[in-house]
Amino acid sequence: MTVQASGPVPSRRLVDGVLAGDRRALARLISRAEAGEEECRPALADIHRHTGRAHIVGVTGVPGSGKSTLVRACASAMRAVGRTLGVVAVDPSSPFSGGAILGDRIRMGALAGDPGVFIRSMASRGALGGLAHAALDAVDLMDAAGFDTVLIETVGVGQDEVDIVRAADTTVVVSAPGLGDDIQAIKAGVLEIADIHVVSKSDRPDANRTFAELKQMLLLAQVPPERHIPVVATSAESGEGIDALLAEIDSHSSFLASDGRLARRRRRNAAARAVKIAEEMVRRRYAAGDSTAMAAIVDRMCARELDPHGAARALLATLDEVAP
């Protein structure tokens, strides 16, 4: 028995805990990553060295598409065949609601108390795009903690969310029947990133139409995909299609395993992630505020001596000056 020292647990010890599969350590390091604490950076760098083993599956769809229910059904089905899994649910919840923690409890459902599952919701953060980075840190942490599969669930509406789901090995896009065109339109940009399409709520009478529309869209795709993109009809209520979806996820995983595809996809994802962080670093330097150089440039733009592009070029030239 050891006496706990007072004060926060050092990140180094949390890293050891995560690598040993300790859930509390995992929860704490995710919280530190989400809070954007700079001090946990070295720990996350350590963690990153132990990643790459889990199969990362992204699940996205518009609000109301039944993603969360589907993810819970998939999680149960994966557990039934003995696979362990982590879930990162990116939740665009209101700053007024603080809904993420409550959401976790609801999401857990029958999975609560199962040591083979770890579910974590992350709430939308401010304009600085920290959410995508924190979500991918959480994926790294679950990967390093030894879960076989990590599911990322995100609403497919903003660029941030698309960036998150693009970090997956396998991307599942969920469409629900009967959502208005106005709403379906939002996800136009994400339809094309699907490795697997799902039509959820397949017990609804209009599900066939959505299924047919997706098939039609895939036929009309301007760039033929490297691989046939399946469309799976699921009903989280009846359980229909969940096993078929898992089989398609496995099939995509096998596809990636051949001809170095997984390495290529992960290389592309790694590049995108590093570039996003670099952009974020640029943004933070500017957000750090009105350095003298920056103020002078903005003044000249307001006086119409510089146009927006000229001002942007001038800002880039002073990038090293605007903040340390």
Add this chain to the structure above:
Amino acid sequence: MTVQASGPVPSRRLVDGVLAGDRRALARLISRAEAGEEECRPALADIHRHTGRAHIVGVTGVPGSGKSTLVRACASAMRAVGRTLGVVAVDPSSPFSGGAILGDRIRMGALAGDPGVFIRSMASRGALGGLAHAALDAVDLMDAAGFDTVLIETVGVGQDEVDIVRAADTTVVVSAPGLGDDIQAIKAGVLEIADIHVVSKSDRPDANRTFAELKQMLLLAQVPPERHIPVVATSAESGEGIDALLAEIDSHSSFLASDGRLARRRRRNAAARAVKIAEEMVRRRYAAGDSTAMAAIVDRMCARELDPHGAARALLATLDEVAP
């Protein structure tokens, strides 16, 4: 009568056209800006020198909130009192639909053929965030063309859209009664940027609840606003509340006119715009592809020799090398 030379009209002549209020010149320069043609940059820089006169009003809300109908009603009401206006409608339409041009025709309605109105839809572009820049170029062009008011209509879901609406002098956030919580949640981030709230479809029985919820939310705001934020109930069908909304827009305009507030807001907006373009320039340099330096960094990240933040720092250090 002059004989038209073959080939595209030089941008310089289009600038003169825009400044003289020529609609065809305006339409063409907006198209060139939307296409992201680098050659039209000097023309847009010229245009920028002639901006700052119009009152820029941003109107945002989730899909289904009735923004477009409201904007059309406002446009008609402004025309009825003799004001001229430009409308930039940012439309997250599918790349499969090409819906923007059709949308313009529908939006015009009774306003079609009125020389005091110019409406332009812009479709969502790729991941490079060019839409926000093109939309603000279009606002500049309409401002320089002499319209009294420029309305920017955008769906308030993505960061890009929020950035666009943040470029306004006055921001109107539209909420419709009866949209599911899941959908309302998306706009949590934009609720706080409202200078004026609108509850649309006020003839619906559940409108009172939405009205009360917004009032309540404003009461509970953590940071008290500099000014009372009004909530206006409108019905585009019956015309109820449209005049009240215009009065609130004018009232906000007068508020801005005092104590240098307009200049401060525009300065903030100018800074945000220049920073966004600078970030975009950074993104493009990386997107330009696998320079040798960049490829080496990504390889090291894939080999787990660099963690994502280390890779990002390394990328920033080579920013000047990755592309000209």
